[in-house]
Each structure stands twice: as C-alpha cells, then as structure tokens.
Amino acid sequence: MGPPEFSADLYREITEFAVGTPSWVHSVAEVGTDAGLLLFGVLFVAGWWRARGRDARSMGLALAAPFAMVAAYLVSEVSKDAIQEERPCRAVAGAVHIAACPSPGDWSFPSNHATIAAGSAAAIVVAWRAMAPLVLPLAAVMAFSRVFVGVHYPHDVAAGFLVGVVVASVVAVLLAAVLRPVVEWSRGMAPGAVLLGARPVVAAGGDWNAPGPVPVGAPVPGGASVAAGGPGRGLMDEAAVTSPDVMGGLPPVPRGVTSTYGPHGS
Template sequence: MEAPDFSADLYREITEFAEGTPSWLHTVAEVGTDAGLLLFAALFVVGWWRARIGDARAMALALAAPFAVVAAYLVSEVSKTFIEEERPCRAVQGAVHIAACPAPGDWSFPSNHATIAAASAAVIVVAWRAMAPLVLPMAALMAFSRVFVGVHYPHDVAAGFVLGVVVAPLVVVALVVALRPLVESMRGFPLCGTVLGPPSAAAGGAPESGAERPVMPGAGPGRAAGGGSAGRVNEASVTMPDVMGGVTRRDPLP
C-alpha cells in the first residue's frame, strides 16, 4: 500500500519540525509512548481496585478492559499483515526521524501504539467516566508522538486511534454481558471475594427483607400509624418479641 501524498507531505513537515526541537524533547517523545502504556496499565489496576467496592457490572468492566485492548491490538496487527504499508522512515525520500526505523516487514498501517493507547483510554472512560479529561488527551498525544519521532505517517495513527476507540468499547460491552453473572456468583466464595469484592459490595442494594415499620401506640395490626387502615403492619413487628424472648411480655395492670 502506498501512503497518500497529503499524509507524506504532513509527515515531512512534522518530522522536520521535530528535528529542530531540543534533544530532551526527543527523549521524552521516544520514551513517552511506552511510559504512557505503563500508565494505562496502572490505571487498569486502580480501576479493578475501585470495582471491588462496586456492583458486579463495575467489576466485570474492570476485568474485561484489558481483554478488549488486546482484541483491538489483534485487529490492528492482523490488518498490518494484509495492508503491508512501508514505514515512512524508509519510504519517504530524505526522511528525518528521531527514533530508529523499525525493521523491514514491520508494517506501518495502522499504528499499533495508537490503537492500544486509544483502546485503553476508551475502555477506561466506559468504566470510569471521570477519567476522560485525562486519558483521552494522553492517548492522542501518544499517537501523535509516533509521527513526531518519524516512525508513522499521520494517517497511520489516525486510523489506529479510530480503530481503538471503536473496537475496544464494543468488545468490553460484549464481555460484560458474560462476565457480570459470573462475578455475582463467584463473589460468594471467600477466595474469589478477596479478588472480586464481597457480595455486600453491590451498590444500590435493596433494603433488607423483613425491615420493620414503626407502630404507634394504640394502632392495631390492621391500622396505619395515623389511625387509618392503610395496609397491614409487617407481621415481624408483632411476632418478634415472641421469637426473641420465647414468651410475650405483658405490662402489669394498673
């Protein structure tokens, strides 16, 4: 596959600009992509830890997120083998590049780094929306850095970014359907509860069954507290003294 002319021209402009920037920025750009992926991995761990006190769906999202990223990466990697676009650091005449040019056969389109970064950001946003202002710009910056260091065309990283934000959320939502009931059932086991959170961690649970409603003095079992007959009082409030004490205690007559 031949790169579009507009993308090759933009690649030249970006890499020529990058060459004139300070050497410390070159180092940051080279190291930043991989460091950003490690930061995403750390956020996955934090998301799992938070999900331990959430409901089963939250934990299912946390568990499915890394698998969704891997799925997006596999789509990107398989696409490379069919498209076979040469790296711009070899294909563009007179190309300048900060990073070493990958070996022949390591194809350019789409960008795996951009795909992984975008997929990671997308699934984190699905599970933890408050992180969107942090992870989405970070993923975009990581994708741009691949052009900045000279190993990808702009259209490579754009395609990888779109692939990541589309494929990963679809996969994570599909996985949650299967994982949610599994999490709910496994939370009852002691060892699994340590990893997945206790059963009582389900957020927004219903009130305990048998909860009593207060009975005002003089209100009979068939009358409401205000004197009206607005339904029967929970029978537990009448029979609980018998259960707890064995006998019903009667107040002495005056």
C-alpha cells in the same frame, strides 16, 4: 499500499520540525509512548480495586478493560499484515526521523501504538468515566508521538486511534455483560469476595425491590421498621393483617416487621 499524498506531506513537515527541537524533547517523545502504556496498566489495576466496592457490572467493566485493549490490538495487527504499508522512514525520500526505523516487514498501517493507547483509554473511560480528561488527551499525545519520532504517517495513527476506541469500547461492554453473572457468583465464595469484593450492601432506605437483605432498623412503607430476622427486599410475603389495622385503613405489616402504629391506627 502507498500512503495518501497529503499524509506524506504532513509527515515531512512534522518530522522536519521534530528534528529541530531540543534533544530532551527527542528523548521524551521516544520514551513517552511506553511510559504512557505503563500508566494505563496502573489505571487498569486501580480500576479493579475501585470496583471491589461496587456492583457486579462495574467490576465486570473493570475486568474487561485490559482484554478489550488486547482485542483492539489484535484487530490492528491483523490489519497491518493484510495491508502491508511500508514505513515512512524508508518510503519517503529524504525522510528524517528521531527514532530508529523499524526493520523491513514491520508494517506501518495502522499504528499499533496508537491502537493500544486509544483502546486502553476507551476501555478505562467505559469503566471509569471520571478518567476521561486524563486518559483521552494522553492517548492522543501518545499517538501523535509516533509521527513526531518519524516511524508512522499521520493517517496511520488516526486509523489506529479509531480502531482502538471503537473496538475496545464495544468489546468492553459486551464482555462486561458476560462477566457480570460470573462476578455475582464468585462473590458468593470466600476467594471471590477477596479478589472481587463482597456484594455491596444497600443502606437503610434503599430500594425495597432490589434483591438482598434489608438492614435491621431500615424504614419500610407505612412507617414500620425491620426487626431482626425480618424480610429481604422483594420478599414482602403475606402480611399479618389484624382487624384494627384494616378498620383503620393502615397498610399491611410484613412478617418480621414491628409496626409503629398502635391499636386502631393511634
């Protein structure tokens, strides 16, 4: 497969500019991609740690993030072998490049580095949206650096970036849905609670329809409070209704709940 002419022309312009930059810029551009991938790895771990105090879906997304990135990389790698586009540092006449040109058979389209960077960023954003202003620009710079050092065409990194964002986002969401019940089940055992965090406890005044126990002293509808051994959320079983309560039009009081109302609603 031959490159689009506009991409080859843009490649020449970028690499000719890059060669004229100071040597320290060359060094930063060469190591920048690998350093960025290391940062993404740290963020994967940080995302897992953060999710230990959150619900099962949040933990599922955090656990799915690195696997989503790997899935995007595999799509890119299979595409490279199928398309077999020659590297511009060999195919473009008079090409100049900062980095060493990869060996023959190491194909150019799409860029694996761009795919991994974009896939990592997308998976992190799906699990941890606050990281978007950091990881998305970083992934874009990492992708561009592959053109800057002369080992990829611009269309290589653009395609790789697109593959990374789309594949990683979709895989992260689908995989998280599969992992959610596994996380719930694992948190019920001691090793799982250590690795994945205990099930989060809803504070007093939370949703009564959510599963799980209600803390002692939590307010319930009608001004009552939960006594020790009281009901769980969603378990407002048959209420003990007294004649004065009915006469006074008060709501029924669930088992285990101490009413704050006096006789006849006083």
